[in-house]
Amino acid sequence: MSPKDYNPQIIEDKWKAYWNQSKLFKCPDNPPSEKFYCLVMFPYPSGTLHVGHGRNYIIGDVVARYKMMKGFTVLTPMGWDAFGLPAENAALKRGLHPKKSVRDNIDNMKRQLHLLGIGYDWDREIASCDPEYYRWTQWIFLKLYERGLAYRKNAPVNWCPSCNTALANEEVVNGGCERCGTEVVQKALYQWLFRITKYAQTLLDDLDTLENTWPKKVLLMQRNWIGRSEGARAVFTVESTGEELPIYTTRPDTLWGVTFMAIAPEHPLIDRLVKGTPYEEKVMEFCNRLRKRKRVVRGEEEPVKEGIFTGHYVINPVNGDRVPLWAASYALMDYGTGAVMAVPSHDQRDFEFAKKYDIPIKVVIQPPGKKLVVSEMTEAYVEEGEMVNSGPFDGTPNMEGIKKVTAFLKERGKGGPEVNYSIRDWLISRQRYWGAPIPIVYCDKCGEAPIPEKDLPVELPDEVDFTPRGQSPLAFVESFVNTTCPKCGGPAKRETDTICQWLCSCWYFLRFIDPKNDREAFSRALIDKWMPVDQYIGGVEHAVLHLLYTRFVVKVLCDAGYVSQKHREPFASLFTQGMICKRTYACTKCGHIVSDSPTVHEPCRCDYGMSLNDRIEKRLDVTDTLDKMSKSKGNVVSPNELCEKFGTDTLRLYELFIGPPQYDAEWSDKDIKGAERFLLRFWNAVTEDLERLSGCAGDYETLSARLLEAFRGGELKGETKHVFQETHRTIARVTGDIESSWQFNTAIAAVMELLNTLRATKMGDGDSGCKVKRYAFESMTLLLAPFVPHICEEIWEMLGHAPSIFKHGWPKANEAALKRDEIEMPVQVSGKVRGRITVAADATEDEVRAAVQGNESVAKSLEGKTIVKMVIVPGKIVNIVAK
């Protein structure tokens, strides 16, 4: 092998070592130039990365390196979301203590990130399970507690029987646990919650400031999740006791149509009302059964509406109507007031319920041009119409009626306008071991008492049997539980639940700015220098959970004065990358996955007397689906072997070329060859000509300026001039593709085109030919550097420049050099291309018309036709309309 052969292993090792030693990614506390905080969501240490994860970090690395070349002081930190269920479950599976397992996994993943050539300021590395870190997570808990935003209550919660812990609403997906899919059940427990509902409106409002910098999809998901609804409160009265029973409705215009009231089975009022009445036994039986019901699962049929009459009546505030009070399955305790005014005529749910239990239906909105007859209705009428049977509002259009009736309620002291949100408070207690202990103790005398800040962290004990068993494992550790009350000094017991890991990831980007601070969580002055995160990159699966929680916590920290109010939104720009997917094959005979991966639980064992690949190739009883890479599907591709076989740069190039980064992409083992071939051609093109290129060595900027001067002076001719201009066009295209929407695939394609052009062009051996060629190669090297950093560093050095290429500025395209002298214009006849003309780029319409008239094939197409109209779009196209 000659020294000029492309050997990725050698040069990649060389430059990785160089970046490490020269601390290329080391970021000072005080930025010497405009700062750029580039952050990829920190991962939980699962153990190994596959190429799907890799894409994420590569994208972040491209942005960081590009911004560096643009002259920014770039902060790119990395750390580990090391606390929490996934990490603990992984440890349990391996039979290791999470502390050890997390450490192993971090080491391995860090190696893999190095392998991928991703640059981070590792001096800022943090792991959320380190006491120096979770000390401040606990501190944040206390800050919320102080502000009345953390509270404890006994309520039914979502419980995962497999993970043996309570879950937040956000962690319940399709009625199952987000992590393991097990059906979630309801369980009553004392739990700690954060009052995120108090921030619902500001969480909603501030989304407006992110309109152009966050994906629309994420904004929408957050808005849906917060679920603001505007309506009215109407206060009904329980006839027997005279107590008030308020309801929330978005349709106050239908108040006159109320024929019953539905109240949630969980509602405490029921217990009191039926006590000692003949209804008690049956109603309580019904309620107790419903209180344990499982959540509604999407995709499944709508649950049957059930209910039972409580024996009580309520009085309608607007017309004094006396209507029965029912306990009903479809009334939800935790939305509105837990009671619903039921208008069967104009609400589909109420309609179904009324039909089932034979409750009267009363029409109060009439559609335009029709007349509703109760006996003929098969569904509720929910469209607009005119109010009828509504006392003083008869004849009012119902949309107007909504406002008027709301005001009417307010005047009479029976309610008024009200806003509701569907977001619920955030449940943060977990009955598992691997998390930060909640810093609270319970004292017989003082009750609930927070741990003083100076006593933080409340350390998680190591010697614990952490098998999940439905109660926090810490509850069995006496040395942990028994303590003294920080208020009175008497005996007290510690809270034994741990904080869910979402809180750990709510503030890690603040800690990255000041990672070693042992006096405070972070310095406000440094936060002001570095926040916000200019570019946040991560998976769309965090659209609600992580991103909503984080926005909430940051707002609280702002309100508490630890972070400036100007940083209420921590992530100025958000990018959600698509997943890398791969085909998964399943056997149509046995239904199992056809794979030889050891991570597949029960692979297909049907014998076809050939290799699995051959069987798949021949499609023998196999179906395929495109799935996200995962161990359980056996479709993961490891970057390690690919880096070894092709080199890191090739892998990076392929992952970037695979498609637009915001979309999912299908992995193909074949296509990576294209990336390899391109790098090889690039390398060979430079090395083959190196001697000649060295003959005109010099500073890139000087060369660039000289050539531009020569171009302007008309000294560049023919193909030399062409290549010079194409180089400028490529610079413009690549820069545009990166800046506009991270179209790395087309940016790379542009450089490929330039290389193709260069290889197909015979430039003279003269001085300017050599210079232009050098200029083209140097520009290509700079343009490719963020994507394939190792090979570019090497070529940059070979071309006689001092490393690092990332200290060099990004190339600039010159407007004048982009302009073409002559252009070819297609000439259409009635929309079909029938000829081409070559004209000056700035040709006038008359000149174009003359050229068209002189064109033979156009003339031929026009034979026997008359020209109706000629549309000339200067610089683009000519279209002749002819009959």
Place this chain on the structure above:
RNA sequence: GCCGGAGUGGCGGAAUGGCAGACGCGCCGGUUUCAAAAACCGGUGAGGGUAAACCUCAUGCGGGUUCGAGUCCCGCCUCCGGCACCA
């Protein structure tokens, strides 16, 4: 049901309302080789035509606006994602 996103060659994917298919993969032919791989050169949407010139059709389906529509408007179909007994 409601709200998003997508649908383009054999495949991944390009196209400010202006030549559809850039770039790459795959495939076909050639050069090189004892042979193969690699590399290099050429070809490659479909149909017709003579392997030329040329013609016709083609961006999920059906309409519309326009000199001109993958792109804009209206109505559908399919797939993916989110939300949903939220009053």
